[in-house]
């Protein structure tokens with residue numbers, strides 16, 4: 372079993388038992404099983420310990436039509452963000468989705484911080 376397929380497997384197993392994260396109820400991930408770029412997003416979700424709604428576009432034709440209508444293509448992953456005023460945004464590109472999730476839900480990553488900020492945030496010498 373490859374690293375990627377382990378992630379997919381663990382998500383299938385946890386699907387029945389884990390509740391959606393309360394702080395991320397505005398988010399839905401459009402994907403399909405075996406989608407390589409989606410694994411980047413699943414990995415980030417696992418790292419952030421977040422569970423969000425997911426729609427498999429190969430099993431759910433309405434979901435496929437929704438992203439086709441919104442973006443003009445069926446490429447996944449796509450993150451749907453429901454704004455408080457009722458509007459909806461669709462974010463494509465796995466790297467952008469991962470960056471958005473980390474920025475919104477993550478802790479500061481020591482590797483990404485300059486020395487000045489490391490000193491402030493982590494109280495290093």
Ligand SMILES: N[C@@H](CCC(=O)N[C@@H](CS)C(=O)NCC(=O)O)C(=O)O
Pocket residue numbers: 405406407408409445446447448463464465466
């Ligand atoms: N640059 C995109 C690539 C996404 C992509 O190519 N996704 C594949 C699945 S891994 C896909 O949806 N292919 C079907 C299609 O393009 O219709 C990203 O990083 O999210």
